[in-house]
Amino acid sequence: TNPLLRGGVPASETVDGFTLSPTKGPANTAGTHTTITPPSPPTSGITFTQVSAGGAHSLAIGSDGNTYAWGFNINGQLGDGTSIGSNVPVRVRTPAGVRFTQVSAGYDHSLAIGDDGHAYSWGQDEYGQLGDGTRDYHPTPVRVTDPAPNTTWKTISAGHSYSLAIDNHGHAYSWGRNQVGQLGNGSYDRYSPYPYLTPARVIDPAPNTTWTAISAGDYHALAIDSDGHAYGWGSSSFGELGDGSSNTQSLTPVRVTDPAPNTTWKSVSAGEWHSLAIDGNGHAYGWGYNNWGQVGNGNTGTNQNTPARVIDPAPGTTWTTISAGHRHSLAIDNQGHAYSWGNNRFGQLGDNSNTDRNTPVPVDDLRRITVTGITLDRSDATPAPAWNTGSHTWDTTAPAHPDGQVTANIHWTLGGQPQPDYPLTYTYTYTHQYTLPKAGSIPIQRLSGGTLLLLTTLTTLTTTAHQLTRRNRHPARHIQPTA
Structure with a gap:
């Protein structure tokens, strides 16, 4: 067998290749139906166990235990010790003896929790968002200052020039920029936006509040308490706090309006000016700014100041993961399928288009094999191969060719990326067809x-x-x- 290739590099394992059926047809005659059966998609030697999307960079934890980053890097947010961007994953230079168990990519800085329980940060630090007590940018991870001796961290979230975290006692902390109250500490500093250089407690909405989840957006924050109630603080210019308000802000946590009695929440995610959440039944909700359909309720241009149900792509859909981006949204259903909606100017929905969506659409499968053409000898088969949903094959017709054996070259892509042709050497035979002459036509x-x-x-x-x-x-x- 011939190993499939990805980007010119052999796959990590050899897999069976493409096959043709039938393997012969009449010579000098076009139109013989030909079926191309693709192989199973190859898998990478390293898979990602967690990913996080930032302003213009991404972070991931690999199955090998290393942390990877790619994208924009002018502020050192990739953590590889340089300020050079990369369009492929590069290794983050983690502290000696430490492996990261959780990562979060902010607008231009990054956060992580190590297997030692400590929080780490790197990248831009103009507003103290790294939490190390300085305003110095760092191209490799540095330790976040602990608010108390023996502090360990459970969850971190990087926003737009500020950071949030939950410690091992369930207390929420914040640091960095606070121009609209996004730190949740009861104050805001529009004209002195960088005095919070180390973690400080978020004000609890009630005595003995503990937190289980937290998310930092651009200018607002969301969190879930141990009773399953959702809260928000910071900007509510477009209803992103979900408490029914708009054109305002809150300096301390306010309760998100429940869409139904006894609602509890499993996860929340804060974007630029919109919010997403999954309730205890696995249903997804959105609220806030909706100019590109990022709320996902089927409307575009109408803002939502309380949670609205995201329209399910199919009856009975439930969701396990959700994430609010700058102006778009992502989610994973209980079957492991990824969906997206909202702004798609730069293709961020991953649906092979640049069309905005106001309801979830499937993200293109990164491991999907697409046959784009087949050449027999030097003749291209027409029409282009078409996907047969029932048989999971690609159908086309063989071009005309003189008799003899020829090589079939399969043109294909993997996850939308063109791959080197897959040759089936001398696998197709054009056979000569003998016919009797008409009476009197040949002496x-x-x-x-x-x-x-x-x-x-x-x-x-x-x-x-x-x-x-x-x-x-x-x-x-x-x-x-x-x-």
């Missing part, structure tokens, strides 16, 4: 002995068949014996 002296033998045999068979036909028309009469 008898030009026929070979083999042809005369063939004609004689055919003549004999024809005569015999004629005699049998006449016999069947006049069957023998049987005389019945008399008594």
